[in-house]
Amino acid sequence: RIDGYSSLEGLGGEANYNTIEGSATGAYTLKRQTVLLSLAAGSPMGGEDIPFYDNMELGGFLNLSGLQQNQLRGQYMYLAKAISYHKVAESFFGDLYLGGSLETGNVWEDGMDFGDLRVAGSAFIGYDTILGPFYIAVGLADGGDAAGYFYLGRTF
Numbered sequence: 001r002i003d004g005y006s007s008l009e010g011l012g013g014e015a016n017y018n019t020i021e022g023s024a025t026g027a028y029t030l031k032r033q034t035v036l037l038s039l040a041a042g043s044p045m046g047g048e049d050i051p052f053y054d055n056m057e058l059g060g061f062l063n064l065s066g067l068q069q070n071q072l073r074g075q076y077m078y079l080a081k082a083i084s085y086h087k088v089a090e091s092f093f094g095d096l097y098l099g100g101s102l103e104t105g106n107v108w109e110d111g112m113d114f115g116d117l118r119v120a121g122s123a124f125i126g127y128d129t130i131l132g133p134f135y136i137a138v139g140l141a142d143g144g145d146a147a148g149y150f151y152l153g154r155t156f
């Protein structure tokens with residue numbers, strides 16, 4: 001997936017700037033085990049900085065899980081993650097899953113610097129409901145950051 005965005009003052013925008021974001025995700029399932037691998041990156045284009053209100057964001061469940069939602073903001077973004085979950089039980093009402101993730105990435109103001117990538121991970125329990133998937137998760141990140149999550153609906 002590749003997304004481009006252009007803001008032009010001549011068309012009513014607050015500022016002139018362009019961004020591009022791309023991501024690739026692959027999934028593999030064998031019996032009851034599923035593994036997802038994902039890469040994502042984003043940056044400004046055309047030499048103009050992105051205004052603070054439209055910066056790239058990271059943080060939250062499966063996006064450097066130990067951090068708060070959108071805790072990190074910057075001009076450039078990179079994220080790589082591996083997610084694995086196992087179907088542990090099936091019932092008439094839905095299926096129960098146990099899983100975890102390992103994530104690395106960061107945001108930067110002056111170009112990507114892969115020497116200071118953050119590392120995070122999560123452990124989660126998921127259950128299929130008639131309203132969508134239900135998750136309870138805990139995330140940890142380097143530096144001692146931790147967060148808890150409670151979701152009803154798709155997260156990835």
